[in-house]
Amino acid sequence: MPSRDTISRVQTLLSSPVFDYLKSTLFLYVVLTRSVQAQRHLRARGLVPTVTDFWRWLSQRVLFLALRLPSMRKKVELELGQAKLDIEKKLVPQGKGVTRHLSLPSTGHTSEWILEEMAQMDVEGESHTNWKHGKLSGAVYHGGDDLCKVIVSAFERYCVSNPLHPDVFPAIRKMEAEIVAMCLRLYNNPDGAGVTTSGGTESIIMSVKTHRDWARATKGITEPEIVVPASAHAAFDKGAAYLKIKVHTIPVDPVTRKVDLKHVSRAM
Known part of the structure; x- marks a missing residue:
């Protein structure tokens, strides 16, 4: 427990004009910051959209608080549980022949077993959309056998390479630099810079x-x-x-x- 002398000093500090000045300064800073943010939003969105945004935000807050009530929370959990089951039925292969591996095996498998398992997974997923039928958008960007062969050959050659170590794998750095240079030239900025990403x-x-x-x-x-x-x-x-x-x-x-x-x- 703090001593009486410490408590007295704290009370004196809290009642001092300096502390009141700091409180007022902090309050004005918060008000000014929020006012500038509101002014920027109003200028960008306009009056009606800003009011609409505020109403949407307020509705979301009220809904969030309402969902924390025990009765509402139980109902929401039931709905979410059903939605989760529906998603699993749609995306996760089902049936007697489907095998799931949820833990590490006690002993390692052979390469042949792994290849057979991948082939079996292809069979399990046949009920889903087959991209090879050409009725898919935004998921497969080429799919041609000729390009796939080149990709497989390239991956086979560089599958253990690490781009973080260009001194060990200089070919990776060279390919990335050339790809970046080609893109920069397309945008008329040959002196720029770039980096490859995952997508x-x-x-x-x-x-x-x-x-x-x-x-x-x-x-x-x-x-x-x-x-x-x-x-x-x-x-x-x-x-x-x-x-x-x-x-x-x-x-x-x-x-x-x-x-x-x-x-x-x-x-x-």
Whole structure:
């Protein structure tokens, strides 16, 4: 327990004019910061969308609090449980012939066993969409046998290589540098820089990060914002959430799918 002398000193400090000044300064700082954020949002979105956004936020908060009630929480858990079962039935192979390996085997398997197991999994998944039928969008970007053969040969040659060690695997660094150089030339920026990524989502996130870091280093921007159309890839929102960037989403025409340039100009 603190001594009476310590308690007395704390009480004296809390009642001092200096502490009152600090409290007032902190309060004004918070009010000013929130006011600037609200002004930016209002300028970017307009009055009606801003009111709509606030109403949506308020509704979500009320719903969140309501779902914490025991009766509501139980109902939601039942609904989520049923939704989980529906997803499992759709995505997870079912049936008597399906074998699931949920723990490490006590002894290792042979290469032949692994190949047979992969073939069996192909059979188990036959009830799902077959991309080879050509009725799939956004998942397979080529699928030609000629390219697949080259990819398999390349992976066989470099499957143990590590791009983090270009001194040990110089061919990997060379290929990446040449790919980056080709892309830079396509965009008329041969003196630029780049890096390969795992796919489109990571490419967008890396681009968002690069622009955030550049804006901070060259323009002193500490509260970055990004303006995107409502039709933009979800990776922009994901990257902004990771990197603490405010997103201004601009509506698009429902027919032409063109973004509203007036809203874009206002957001900037």
